[in-house]
Amino acid sequence: MSLSCPRRFMALGRQPPAMSDDSDLYIPDIVPASDVAYLESQSRYGNRVGWGERPALLVVDATEAFLDGRRTTPDCVADTARLLDAARSVDVPVFYAVPSGRSLPEGYPVPIKGSASSDRTPDDATTDRDREDWVAKLDRLPPAIEPRESEHVVEKPRASAFFDTHLANLLHYYGVDTLVVCGTNTGGCLRATVVDSHSSGFRTIVPPECVADAVTLTHEVALFDMDLRYADVTPLEDVLSKLETVASADST
Structure with a gap:
């Protein structure tokens, strides 16, 4: 399987899923060989949800x-646009979750404390102007992946799109049983949403390109x-x- 980030996929003898023949576990190269050996000896990890x-x-x-800024998956927007096109073309419901800047308390340390190319100090990184600029971008999506007028956009107060929102009710209203989740950040709000999707009883699918x-470390470990x-x-x-x-199955 060819993906944009270095990794290896390993078959671990998983149970056959209801609707998928993919039996590969996502194991990034940073995982120690001893952990890989342990996982290969266990049958309870990595079973397909389907x-x-x-x-x-x-x-x-x-x-x-x-x-x-810096992204572990440079083609994330383009690949997400492909995913959106595919879902819309077959009338699969599309939902968006965006953070609500209004829910952030005063003095909240916005995540712009600098990068390897920045000379900012932690004390400088939370100025009023920095905060204002960052909050203004919270609900601004790239044009290629903007929601359509008919698609639901949920404002979320914290990391998970399910926490203190009506997302689960919306999904149940549409009869959804499988949720394909994409977005950012892999190790933060994306992962929190995936965990809550699982906890809410939805089969959950994550395309790593999206x-x-x-x-990189949090991205790979979270996946x-x-x-x-x-x-x-x-x-x-x-x-x-x-x-x-x-x-196709739904239309027959």
């Missing part, structure tokens, strides 16, 4: 506040952990094919 019959797509925090983080416990980390091409298959 797809149900009524998928939906959720785009989490794919806004300029989080997409500006998620991004500013830090590894999600695939072990909460979701199926599935290559984008497989997700696109499955959307067509599910849509």
Whole structure:
């Protein structure tokens, strides 16, 4: 399987899923060989969740506040646009979750404390102007992946798109049983949303090409952990094919 970040996918003899023949576990190269050996000896990790019959797509925090600057997945926006096109073409419901700047308390340390190329100090990074500029980008999406007028946009007060929102009710209203989740940041709000999706009883699918983080380590470890416990980390091409298959089955 060819993906944009270095990794290896390993078959671990998982149980056959209901609607997927993908039996590979997402194991980034940073995982120690001893952990890989342990996982190969266990049958309880990495079993496929598989797809149900009524998928939906959720785009989490794919806004300029989080997409500006360094990204572990440079083509995240372009690949997310492909995913959106595929979902819309077969009438799969699309939902967006964006952070609400109004929910941030005064003095909240916005995540712009600098990068390797920045000379800012932590004390300088939370100035009023920095905060104002960053909050202005919280609900501003790149044009290629903007929501359509008919699509639901949920404002979330904290990391998970499910926490203190009506997202779960919306998904149940549409009869959704499978949630494809993409967006940012992989190790933060994206992962929190995936865990809550799993906890809410939805089969959860994550295409790694369509998620991004500013830090490679958190990106890779989060994908590894999600695939072990909460979701199926599935290559984008497989997700696109499955959307067509599910849509065809739904129309017969």
